Amino acid sequence: MRVYNFSAGPAVLPEEVLQEAADEMLDYKGTGMSVMEMSHRSKAYDAIIKEAEKDIRDIMNIPDNYKVLFLQGGASQQFAAVPMNLMKNRKAAYIVTGQWAKKAYQEAKIYGDAVAVASSADKTFSYIPDCSDLDIPEDADYVYICENNTIYGTKFKTLPNTKGHTLVADVSSCFLSEPVDVTKYGVIYGGVQKNVGPAGLVIAIIREDLITDDVLPGTPTMLKWKTQADNDSLYNTPNCYAIYICGKVFKWIKKMGGLEAMKAHNEKKAKILYDFLDSSKLFKGTVEPKDRSLMNVPFVTGNEELDAKFVKEATAAGFVNLKGHRTVGGMRASIYNAMPIEGVEKLVEFMKKFEAENG
Numbered sequence: 001m002r003v004y005n006f007s008a009g010p011a012v013l014p015e016e017v018l019q020e021a022a023d024e025m026l027d028y029k030g031t032g033m034s035v036m037e038m039s040h041r042s043k044a045y046d047a048i049i050k051e052a053e054k055d056i057r058d059i060m061n062i063p064d065n066y067k068v069l070f071l072q073g074g075a076s077q078q079f080a081a082v083p084m085n086l087m088k089n090r091k092a093a094y095i096v097t098g099q100w101a102k103k104a105y106q107e108a109k110i111y112g113d114a115v116a117v118a119s120s121a122d123k124t125f126s127y128i129p130d131c132s133d134l135d136i137p138e139d140a141d142y143v144y145i146c147e148n149n150t151i152y153g154t155k156f157k158t159l160p161n162t163k164g165h166t167l168v169a170d171v172s173s174c175f176l177s178e179p180v181d182v183t184k185y186g187v188i189y190g191g192v193q194k195n196v197g198p199a200g201l202v203i204a205i206i207r208e209d210l211i212t213d214d215v216l217p218g219t220p221t222m223l224k225w226k227t228q229a230d231n232d233s234l235y236n237t238p239n240c241y242a243i244y245i246c247g248k249v250f251k252w253i254k255k256m257g258g259l260e261a262m263k264a265h266n267e268k269k270a271k272i273l274y275d276f277l278d279s280s281k282l283f284k285g286t287v288e289p290k291d292r293s294l295m296n297v298p299f300v301t302g303n304e305e306l307d308a309k310f311v312k313e314a315t316a317a318g319f320v321n322l323k324g325h326r327t328v329g330g331m332r333a334s335i336y337n338a339m340p341i342e343g344v345e346k347l348v349e350f351m352k353k354f355e356a357e358n359g
C-alpha cells in the first residue's frame with residue numbers, strides 16, 4: 001500500500017511515472033536491457049537525454065541562448081560551482097533567507113568577497129526581506145537567492161531588484177511548480193529530488209554568455225560549466241537513470257497541462273492547508289502569510305510533546321514524513337507537484353480529528 005508521503009526530499013513522485021519505469025525495468029523499448037545497464041553513449045540513451053532536454057525546454061519555455069545541463073553532486077555542489085564560474089571580480093551579493101542560502105553564502109566566501117545584502121535570520125527565516133532597493137556592490141558579479149526555502153517554507157513572490165546584476169537562483173524546492181520567466185535569471189539550478197526526480201542530479205539552466213573559460217584558478221574540470229556544456233552533459237558518465245526518470249516526469253507535467261496547470265493544482269492544495277491552519281485553534285503556520293511557499297508548509301501546535309504525538313499518530317494513519325526539519329522542530333508538510341489533492345484533503349481531515357481529540 002502506498003502512503004501519503006510529505007517528505008521534503010527525496011520526495012513523492014507521480015505514481016504513473018514509477019509504474020512506467022517498473023514496466024520498462026527489464027527491457028527498455030526492445031533493447032533487452034534496463035536503462036540502468038545501458039551505455040550513456042548508446043543510441044537509445046542519446047534519445048532519452050535529448051528528449052528530456054527538449055521537454056524541459058518546452059515546459060519552461062527556455063530561450064535558445066540558455067544551456068540546460070544535467071549535473072551530479074546535487075544542489076550543494078553548485079554552491080561552489082557558482083562562484084568558481086562567475087566570480088570574475090571575486091565579489092557577490094547573497095540574500096540569506098534560510099539554511100540553504102546560508103550554506104551557499106558560506107561556500108562562496110571560500111572563493112571571494114561574498115556579501116550578505118539582506119537576511120531574515122532575525123526572525124528565524126520566517127519571512128522574505130524587502131529586496132526592492134538593496135545595497136548591492138557595484139562590482140558584484142552576481143546576486144544570489146534561494147527562491148523557495150525548503151526548511152522554513154518561504155518563497156520569493158517577486159524577484160529581487162538586482163540593479164542590473166546577474167541573478168542566480170537555487171530553485172531546488174520550487175522547480176517546475178509554476179511558470180517562470182527564464183530571461184530574468186542568469187542561472188537557475190535545482191537538485192531534482194524535491195519536485196522532479198531521484199536524488200543526485202541537479203539541472204542547471206545557464207545563459208550562454210556566463211559559460212566561459214574564464215573561471216577561478218584551480219576550478220576542477222568537472223565543475224567548469226563549459227566542460228559540461230561543450231559535451232552536452234556527457235563529459236563523463238552522467239546520472240543516467242535519474243535523467244531518464246526526470247524525462248518521464250517532464251512528460252507527465254506536459255500531460256497535466258504544463259506549468260500553468262501545475263501552479264493551479266499547487267495553489268489549490270496549499271489553500272486547503274493554509275485555510276485550515278488559519279482557522280485552527282491548535283495548529284499554527286509559522287510563516288509570514290505573504291511569503292508562504294506553495295511547496296513546503298511548516299506548522300506547530302506550540303507544544304513539543306503534542307507535536308511529537310501528532311507526528312506519531314499521523315504516521316500510523318499513513319501520513320508520513322511530517323516531522324519538521326531537525327533544526328526547527330514542529331511539523332512540515334511538503335506538498336510537491338506529485339502530491340495528489342486527496343492527500344492534502346485527507347491530511348486536513350486527520351488534523352481536524354486530532355484537534356478535536358487534543359484541543
Ligand SMILES: *Cc1c(COP(=O)(O)O)cnc(C)c1O
Pocket residue numbers: 009073074075076077100146148149150170171172173191194200
Ligand atoms: C535540498 C536542497 C538543497 C541541497 O540539495 P542536495 O542535492 O542534497 O545538495 C539545496 N538547496 C535547496 C533549496 C534544497 O531544498
